Amino acid sequence: MRFLLTDEQREFARTLDSLLGAAGTPAAVRAWAAGEHKPGRDLWARLAETGVFALAVPEEHDGMGPLPVELAVTFVELGRHAVPGPLVETVAAAALLHRLGDADAAADWLPRIAAGEALVGLCAEDAPFALDADAADTVLVVRDDTVCRTETHGPVQPALDPARRLSRPLGGTVLARGPAVTAAARHATDLARLLTAAQALGLGRALLDGTVDHVKQRTQFGRPIGSFQAVKHRLADTLIGLEFAQPLVHAAALALAAEDPSAGAEAAAAKAAAGEACYAAARTALQLHGAVGYTDEPDLSLWIRKARPLRDAWGTPAACRARVLAG
Amino acid sequence: MDLDASDADAAFRAEARAWLAAHVPAAPLPSLETREGFAAHRDWERRLAADRWSVVSWPAEHGGRDASLFQWLIFEEEYYAAGAPGRVSQNGINLLAPTLFEHGTPEQRARVLGPMATGEVVWAQAWSEPEAGSDLASLRSTAVRTDGGWRLRGQKTWSSRAAFADRAFGLFRSEPGTPRPHQGLTYLMFPLDAPGVTVRPIGRLDGKPAFAELFLDDVFVPDADVIGEPGQGWRVAMSTAGNERGLTLRSPGRFTAAAERLTALWRETADPTDTALRDRVADAVIGARAYQLFTYANASRLAGGGSLGAESSLNKVFWSELDIALHETALDLLGPHGALADDADEAPAHGSWAEGYTFSLAGPVYAGTNEIQRNIIAERLLGLPKEARG
Ligand SMILES: Cc1cc2nc3c(=O)[nH]c(=O)nc-3n(C[C@H](O)[C@H](O)[C@H](O)COP(=O)(O)OP(=O)(O)OC[C@H]3O[C@@H](n4cnc5c(N)ncnc54)[C@H](O)[C@@H]3O)c2cc1C
Numbered sequence: 001m002r003f004l005l006t007d008e009q010r011e012f013a014r015t016l017d018s019l020l021g022a023a024g025t026p027a028a029v030r031a032w033a034a035g036e037h038k039p040g041r042d043l044w045a046r047l048a049e050t051g052v053f054a055l056a057v058p059e060e061h062d063g064m065g066p067l068p069v070e071l072a073v074t075f076v077e078l079g080r081h082a083v084p085g086p087l088v089e090t091v092a093a094a095a096l097l098h099r100l101g102d103a104d105a106a107a108d109w110l111p112r113i114a115a116g117e118a119l120v121g122l123c124a125e126d127a128p129f130a131l132d133a134d135a136a137d138t139v140l141v142v143r144d145d146t147v148c149r150t151e152t153h154g155p156v157q158p159a160l161d162p163a164r165r166l167s168r169p170l171g172g173t174v175l176a177r178g179p180a181v182t183a184a185a186r187h188a189t190d191l192a193r194l195l196t197a198a199q200a201l202g203l204g205r206a207l208l209d210g211t212v213d214h215v216k217q218r219t220q221f222g223r224p225i226g227s228f229q230a231v232k233h234r235l236a237d238t239l240i241g242l243e244f245a246q247p248l249v250h251a252a253a254l255a256l257a258a259e260d261p262s263a264g265a266e267a268a269a270a271k272a273a274a275g276e277a278c279y280a281a282a283r284t285a286l287q288l289h290g291a292v293g294y295t296d297e298p299d300l301s302l303w304i305r306k307a308r309p310l311r312d313a314w315g316t317p318a319a320c321r322a323r324v325l326a327g
Numbered sequence: 328m329d330l331d332a333s334d335a336d337a338a339f340r341a342e343a344r345a346w347l348a349a350h351v352p353a354a355p356l357p358s359l360e361t362r363e364g365f366a367a368h369r370d371w372e373r374r375l376a377a378d379r380w381s382v383v384s385w386p387a388e389h390g391g392r393d394a395s396l397f398q399w400l401i402f403e404e405e406y407y408a409a410g411a412p413g414r415v416s417q418n419g420i421n422l423l424a425p426t427l428f429e430h431g432t433p434e435q436r437a438r439v440l441g442p443m444a445t446g447e448v449v450w451a452q453a454w455s456e457p458e459a460g461s462d463l464a465s466l467r468s469t470a471v472r473t474d475g476g477w478r479l480r481g482q483k484t485w486s487s488r489a490a491f492a493d494r495a496f497g498l499f500r501s502e503p504g505t506p507r508p509h510q511g512l513t514y515l516m517f518p519l520d521a522p523g524v525t526v527r528p529i530g531r532l533d534g535k536p537a538f539a540e541l542f543l544d545d546v547f548v549p550d551a552d553v554i555g556e557p558g559q560g561w562r563v564a565m566s567t568a569g570n571e572r573g574l575t576l577r578s579p580g581r582f583t584a585a586a587e588r589l590t591a592l593w594r595e596t597a598d599p600t601d602t603a604l605r606d607r608v609a610d611a612v613i614g615a616r617a618y619q620l621f622t623y624a625n626a627s628r629l630a631g632g633g634s635l636g637a638e639s640s641l642n643k644v645f646w647s648e649l650d651i652a653l654h655e656t657a658l659d660l661l662g663p664h665g666a667l668a669d670d671a672d673e674a675p676a677h678g679s680w681a682e683g684y685t686f687s688l689a690g691p692v693y694a695g696t697n698e699i700q701r702n703i704i705a706e707r708l709l710g711l712p713k714e715a716r717g
Contacts, residue, residue: 235711
């Protein structure tokens, strides 16, 4: 047993981190929220060049995966930089398409997903709204034992996080039907939970790091607020929450990679823990930034607004907890 | 990255499981915090030691199996899953032994470790004093040089199981008036039945009498019982404290086993519409799994030559809060039966939730309070400025 990321996995994370750090992601997020997708799509293209989306797609369709552990590592970084778009959905849709048994649909979409050219929305029981359908090239909708594909959607509705644009998918043509769909959809949901958890973990780490920096330099009563114990202890608890969510994310990725029967429960555990830890990090960030934390001008607001929707996406904490106990 | 057991580890697990299945007493032993329970547990330590299961991670020459850190974790998982008795020797095994392996002389190791492994000599930790708890370095008990050794004077307190234990280890001020309180301390071992030692039992919250305070009046300790260099006691002691918080004091097996029992209790007893309670059960299960995985990651790091630093404090806060959550949730599931002690006529048959609950309440206090641990996390892991000190 060696339950630690390999040097290559760490190195890949560092590469993504510096790429995204240099790419001016916050501007892309703001544009995305305003319905301008160009900067966001450029970012996707850069990510595709590093091989991010190929991790989601099997080799026979021009990918190098599926590699759940590497995907989890990737999504921590995507979350850390609040990269906009239906990232989780596109990767989960790739898993779904791969398992549907519809060779045409797979051949049609998987190579484009691997190349970072296709943004794919995905709706299922835990995700009734389509995320970013206005930017997506197509949306897959799972209902009972049927998968449909559609390019039409209702109006984009205002949302808690304006960079997560939500609408209802409309119409669609049936791609597949039957028990294979149910099994594929279950796997796609587990993967979506894992990647949402990883994203939440990265988002939470970014919120913690930014807050630690702030409390070291913000002075009140003649000293840095980071020297006050109430402040320190809240940040210590934030770190504890994130540190103990991380191994759950890694274990869930391993279980999915091995197609272990425990994967559903492991992914749900990771999602519940990381979602809550990230949300707690956002609450802490807002509180310790004071009124600055409540304004939308600093980039911090982009991260804070994402935390609650991520916590609830692809299974609320309650749904995930129930899944854990179902075994 | 993987979670796969090697063949050797799987074989080790199977061997431990089989041994425990054949040897764990069918009826629970009386509490080890009572005189009769202490004796029964000492007996159990002897049986463990006879087949070299009492100190699996020690070298074979001292009664161990040279087990790796992973194998130790595996043993602990099996131990708690089998419902085996609490360890009356844990202070010695978890705190004193690692110190002796690191700082002791070969003679000390040869003399002390064997009888510790068999439960023949049970050790108590004599660190805290009435005026020195969190601020341990302010301790006042003294060790004064004398012919061939030292004379101890002062008072120690809250010493777990000292009422029935045989010997103790602790820190003493040997150089008064040093510029900093951490300097001039000496780490020594002494017998609890030596002339000049008075042991006064103090009831714990549950009234059990094994806690004690120690009054030391000119107690002689030979040089052979000084651990490390005189005056360097703080450094010697701190290497143990990291072990205590970081890994060895509370292995994940204890919590994964409790989470299993909690889940079983929930399945048997819970109202399925009570989702608030269901969420807490799930959180306890998730917490125990998280702690287990976090420990695997740490063990992987240590196996790769890394060391454990202030991360130990993350551990300490996490397991102590997890332990309380596990037990509080169990009491809520038990409803009116949760108010009964474990030895009550109508006590629930599955597990000692009452004693476990009461003991869990101490978790945020001992081994460095959780407030102190949060200070360490904030200052050493997050790099926040130190508190202003008066
Ligand atoms: C079950 C149990 C077993 C124990 N076993 C042993 C044993 O075997 N051997 C032994 O030597 N000792 C033992 N102890 C003692 C234990 O180590 C001390 O209780 C502990 O170090 C705390 O010290 P204190 O009790 O004096 O509390 P104090 O130090 O008086 O603290 C009281 C409260 O003030 C808080 N506080 C103190 N300083 C700060 C600060 N700087 N910032 C924020 N908050 C602060 C504490 O966190 C705590 O909440 C045991 C204790 C318990 C409960």
